[in-house]
Amino acid sequence: MFDIIGKRRWYFLLSAIVTIPGLFFILLTPISNGAAGLNFTIDYTGGTKWEIRFKDPSVTPDQVAAVFNANGLQASVVTVNNGFLEIKTVPIGLSSPAPSATPVPTVPPPASAGPSGSAAPSASSAAPSPSASASAASASSGASASPSAAPSASPSPSPSPAPSASASPAASASPGASASPSPVVATGNTQLPTDGKLGQMVTALEAALGPIESQHSLTTIGPVVSSDLVQQALILIVVGSLGILAWITFRFHDVKFGATALVALVHDVIVVVGIFAVLGTFFHVEIDALFVTAMLTVIGFSVHDTIVVFDRIRENRARHAGEPFAEVVNHSILQTFARSIMTSFTVVLTLLALYLFGGSAIRNFVLALLIGIISGTYSSIFNAAPLLTVWQEWDDRRHGRAGSTRAPRTRRAVS
Numbered sequence: 001m002f003d004i005i006g007k008r009r010w011y012f013l014l015s016a017i018v019t020i021p022g023l024f025f026i027l028l029t030p031i032s033n034g035a036a037g038l039n040f041t042i043d044y045t046g047g048t049k050w051e052i053r054f055k056d057p058s059v060t061p062d063q064v065a066a067v068f069n070a071n072g073l074q075a076s077v078v079t080v081n082n083g084f085l086e087i088k089t090v091p092i093g094l095s096s097p098a099p100s101a102t103p104v105p106t107v108p109p110p111a112s113a114g115p116s117g118s119a120a121p122s123a124s125s126a127a128p129s130p131s132a133s134a135s136a137a138s139a140s141s142g143a144s145a146s147p148s149a150a151p152s153a154s155p156s157p158s159p160s161p162a163p164s165a166s167a168s169p170a171a172s173a174s175p176g177a178s179a180s181p182s183p184v185v186a187t188g189n190t191q192l193p194t195d196g197k198l199g200q201m202v203t204a205l206e207a208a209l210g211p212i213e214s215q216h217s218l219t220t221i222g223p224v225v226s227s228d229l230v231q232q233a234l235i236l237i238v239v240g241s242l243g244i245l246a247w248i249t250f251r252f253h254d255v256k257f258g259a260t261a262l263v264a265l266v267h268d269v270i271v272v273v274g275i276f277a278v279l280g281t282f283f284h285v286e287i288d289a290l291f292v293t294a295m296l297t298v299i300g301f302s303v304h305d306t307i308v309v310f311d312r313i314r315e316n317r318a319r320h321a322g323e324p325f326a327e328v329v330n331h332s333i334l335q336t337f338a339r340s341i342m343t344s345f346t347v348v349l350t351l352l353a354l355y356l357f358g359g360s361a362i363r364n365f366v367l368a369l370l371i372g373i374i375s376g377t378y379s380s381i382f383n384a385a386p387l388l389t390v391w392q393e394w395d396d397r398r399h400g401r402a403g404s405t406r407a408p409r410t411r412r413a414v415s
Contacts, residue, residue: 005330008386015267015383022274023055025281032162038273039280042088043289044230046223049196051216052205059209067208071201074258084216091220092197178383190215229238231377233292239263240296251307252314256391261306264376264384269295270373272368290365298372301347305340305380312336313385325396329389333381344377 004011027036034045042049057249061077064085075089192215193199206212241262248260272295279285312332320328348370355366 002144002334003330004123004333004382005326005386005389006405008382008389011382011386012280015379019267019270019274022270022277025277026270027275028281031042036281037277039286041286041288042219042221042226043282044226044233044287046221046226047091048087048092048198048218048220050218051084052087052192052211053082053216054205054210055082056211058083061085063209064205065206067368068201071204073201091132091222103189116365133333168306173369179232190217193218229289236292237269237299240299244299248303248310252310252327256388256395257310260387260391261303261310264306264379265299265302267379267383268298268372268375272298272372275371285364290362292367294365294368294372296370298376302379303372305344306384307331308340308387309336309380313388325392326389329385331356333385337381340377340381344373346374391408 025037027037031037033223061079064077064087068077068087068089073089073092075087077085077087080086104245168252192202192212194202198218202212244265245258245262247258248261249255250259276285276287276291280287309332312335313329316332316335318326320331351366351370351373355370356361358366
């Protein structure tokens with residue numbers, strides 16, 4: 001019988017060999033300020049991603065980056081499929097906020113003497129009622145004469161030369177209301193921009209490097225949207241992991257089952273993210289918005305495989321009471337081994353077909369799933385169950401419980 005539990009140190013060593021370099025490259029991301037490690041798309045960082053192709057195939061990414069630097073923009077440029085150059089820079093081309101429909105209240109200017117020595121009347125006093133004019137005349141008879149009192153005593157004041165000037169000058173003279181906002185850049189836009197900062201960059205690039213043959217996509221995401229996406233992604237993963245820990249602990253009535261399943265789950269997350277950090281450093285493989293979906297799928301599949309093994313351990317533990325726990329776990333793994341491998345193998349075949357023929361739009365998503373499914377199958381068999389055995393044996397020694405005292409069964413000789 002193959003002794004998986006007896007060789008658990010070798011499996012732990014293999015997991016360490018895979019996860020430690022991945023952790024190194026993950027930690028290298030903030031240390032290098034994004035120059036190495038995980039390569040995030042603008043979904044998480046915010047910015048503009050522009051994929052264009054020049055008629056001259058000899059144009060290099062360094063030449064394009066130099067044009068952007070000459071125009072005051074820091075840009076990273078890499079070559080992608082079919083000769084397209086992918087340009088990533090700060091967010092440009094976002095539309096300005098729409099002006100408010102409510103007119104801005106204006107403060108009436110201080111009274112200034114006109115040519116006749118009287119204050120210019122406002123538009124609201126252009127047509128006073130007769131009673132108001134009469135009361136104003138009687139009130140001004142006893143008051144000292146002043147230049148400002150003359151127009152109010154007149155029964156029909158001369159109309160203001162610009163009575164509508166005080167109605168809503170801000171609404172008509174505001175530059176934000178009359179100036180058209182910069183165009184909104186749509187995802188997957190294939191038309192070269194003609195105005196705004198992006199239009200200026202098109203002119204500068206074509207003047208320096210020749211005409212642009214085609215544009216594959218143009219996407220701009222603001223920093224607020226990207227920060228919200230990062231926060232929501234972290235919340236989803238943390239809440240999902242804690243929910244799995246609580247449910248497995250409740251289901252098996254033992255925190256050791258939930259904790260070891262969570263350790264195997266974290267192992268799978270580190271393996272996937274670490275491999276993407278390595279690929280991002282050397283091959284510029286990016287993490288996009290679908291990566292969170294892939295990670296949640298990997299978490300669910302890994303825990304599903306682990307629960308299958310744990311459920312068989314619980315059944316065999318009651319059925320073979322008195323046997324050493326390590327032997328019970330080893331029997332359970334061997335009994336579920338074929339089922340786990342066949343289930344994972346069929347999923348891997350499907351993912352391989354999607355990776356090879358599904359197109360570039362979902363390639364990184366499928367790659368994350370492919371790595372996660374393989375890692376999840378490995379961790380369920382060779383990490384979660386052996387960790388459960390180590391913890392149980394340590395708990396037995398701490399409480400002074402013997403592993404097993406049951407002698408092996410012997411057959412009686414038949415006379």
